[in-house]
Amino acid sequence: MTKENLILLADAYKYSHHKLYIPGTQYIYSYLESRGGKFDETVFYGLQYFLKEYLSGEVFTIEKLDEAEKMLVEVFGRNDVFDRSRFEYIITKHGGRLPVRIKAVPEGTVVPVRNVLMTIENTDPECFWLPNFLETLLMQVWYPSTVATxxxxxxxxxxxxxxxxxxxxxxxxxxxxxxxxxxxxxxxxxxxxxxxxxxxxxxxxxxxxxxxxxxxxxxxxxxxxxxxxxxxxxxxxxxxxxxxxxxxxxxxxxxxxxxxxxxxxxxxxxxxxxxxxxxxxxxxxxxxxxxxxxxxxxxxxxxxxxxxxxxxxxxxxxxxxxxxxxxxxxxxxxxxxxxxxxxxxxxxxxxxxxxxxxxxxxxxxxxxxxxxQRVNRDTQEFAFKCSYAIINGEAVNVHKMPVELDANGHLRTSFKKSKSGKLSLIHENNQFKTVEETTVPDTANMLQTVFENGNVIREYTFNEVRGKAAL
CATH class of the missing domain: 3.20.20.70 (Aldolase class I)
Structure with a gap:
């Protein structure tokens, strides 16, 4: 089966980000969560499909790059947005395989909302732009997760x-x-x-x-x-x-x-x-x-x-x-x-x-x-946000905290407030909790590496998924 051209599977505006990240950016770490919505807990399911179908193996090639470059020049009507060299670097240095690491909660796990479900980070500092470039595709895990929920x-x-x-x-x-x-x-x-x-x-x-x-x-x-x-x-x-x-x-x-x-x-x-x-x-x-x-x-x-x-x-x-x-x-x-x-x-x-x-x-x-069909990303309020970065060798915790007006016209913090730092999901005293990664040992972190540098590291069987989601 011929895979889709991954170079073209992102929101168009993201092709400008390699220039817009502050100079000296080396590392971007982002996470996925269900911020709330119709139900109080979410079944995490479907990531394995996206990893195997779209991200694994050699996904960037010169032929696909040529196709993408032609399309993106047409889309933007200018040639100073899409930077071909960013993808050529991955093709040359990594054989077209993605230098990112993805961790996720085991598929089928039922997690209360407002907890981390997945993280992604680049493993090559030259590819700091890549984790959030992949957001558009990875975010679509909202659909199987929401239907399962x-x-x-x-x-x-x-x-x-x-x-x-x-x-x-x-x-x-x-x-x-x-x-x-x-x-x-x-x-x-x-x-x-x-x-x-x-x-x-x-x-x-x-x-x-x-x-x-x-x-x-x-x-x-x-x-x-x-x-x-x-x-x-x-x-x-x-x-x-x-x-x-x-x-x-x-x-x-x-x-x-x-x-x-x-x-x-x-x-x-x-x-x-x-x-x-x-x-x-x-x-x-x-x-x-x-x-x-x-x-x-x-x-x-x-x-x-x-x-x-x-x-x-x-x-x-x-x-x-x-x-x-x-x-x-x-x-x-x-x-x-x-x-x-x-x-x-x-x-x-x-x-x-x-x-x-x-x-x-x-x-x-x-x-x-x-x-x-009668579901959408807002059914469970899925969000994908950057929470940590390294800039010129310095670690930076990243978050957003927007304010909004309540019904009485008073300022309050929006539910869209994001998390900060590198994250772990733990389960203790029969409760799930998202904490900073440095506060718990790796063995306690429910987020497991499922993808690294072009390879699917951990797979789940359908029976395993069913077992975890069982009432």
Whole structure:
């Protein structure tokens, strides 16, 4: 696979920085953190992909430099911004490999916000400009980290309602409650792979095939970590029109007489489908199957629709009451809701079922754009800042501390205040804490060297990531 031209993978303004750093600058040390945002803790995930795909090995070549120089002269409309010699030096002195060191918390680690997650520093004083040149690309770890965080927060909600309403025997199914339906809504196949694999850190259900490809390719997953099942779409269920829907439903059951099969059932009237077709005409065939039919509503208000669907299905198929006192459909029938699912809607859905006496184990969820696309860098307020430098041989602690006006017009320090010095992340007394690197031994620092001088030093398997992120 031909790698992208890394020389062109930076914000355009950064090509002027080699001249703008104060003369005598020899060393720049910067860090990444989640400054806050929607959730109080962040799952760190995805850096390994960027290291292996973009930074490892010989990434600067004369051919790529020629291409970049032509582009950047066009971009700036002048030839005194881009300095070709800076990259030629790395090609000549380091064989085109990046003279930087990157340390990071182990992937999958769940870290409270406002703690260091990653650091980068140059290992050659001539390349002081390089760490923050790489910010643009490295900052994109916000995306897999944020999707992994969002997915994990949803798993907390699911787990709570399982603990409240589901039988102990059903807990093994939690990993299949939230399914990734987001491939078509992602901004690119690459985004689907990156974000989809981040979801698989927490759950095992996914129709986003690039997610499993990604996990195997970059994280040594021994088998595909995302599982799916045969399922219909409206193009299948509407071919014979409204009058032929029952015939198609029967054909679907005949085609897959065993195992799990999902069928979208709202093409015309979800309530008729549940009552007259699934619950009456096909009831005996469903109950005799060695497997489960998963009925999928796909329109209408999720809460009201699901309450009515479960009312009909339990009337038609009957139910048992689990040890916590909640109703459970026969194992041959379940429901999956794939429309209108988001972090904000999920608690209301499960709470409504709970109030109706319906166990959470009856329902699975499919989540699309709200999982892979309705996030951004500010969801968890990711920031990348310089905190330490060496200038003319002198160490300098670096930080910013902007002020802002509060609602009453009074000055206060902004939450964008950055950290200062070389940093370590420690975990003691069951708490994470960011401290100055000099105050703790290397063995206590959770930040581990993962990349140095063009080489990936430490890799994590997908199973290791899952283990660290587990609730």
């Amino acid at each position: 969002l997915s994990r927060e949803i798993k907390k909600v699911v787990t709570k309602y399982y603990e409240d309403t589901a039988s102990v025997a059903s807990f093994a199914g939690i990993n299949f409650v939230l399914n990734d339906f987001g491939f078509r809504g992602a901004s690119s196949p690459e985004s689907a792979g990156i974000g989809g694999s981040a979801h698989l850190v927490n759950f095992a259900g996914s129709d986003t095939l690039p997610a499993s490809v990604f996990a195997k390719r970059y994280y040594h997953a021994p088998i595909a970590p995302g599982f799916s099942l045969p399922a219909t779409e409206h193009s299948v269920c509407t071919l014979l029109g409204e009058e032929g829907e029952l015939e198609i439903f029967k054909y679907i059951l005949d085609t897959y007489p065993t195992g799990v099969i999902a069928c979208v059932s709202d093409s015309y009237n979800i309530f008729r489908a549940c009552e007259e077709y699934w619950g009456t005409a096909l009831k005996n065939q469903i109950l005799k199957r060695k497997g489960t039919l998963v009925i999928r509503p796909d329109s209408g208000d999720p809460v009201n629709t699901l309450l009515k669907v479960f009312e009909i299905l339990m009337d038609k198929f009957g139910y048992t009451t689990n040890e916590k006192g909640y109703k459970v459909l026969p194992p041959q029938v379940r429901v999956i809701q794939g429309d209108g699912i988001s972090y904000s809607s999920i608690p209301g859905i499960f709470e409504a079922l709970k109030q109706a006496g319906v166990s959470a184990e009856n329902l699975a969820l499919g989540m699309g754009g709200a999982l892979l």
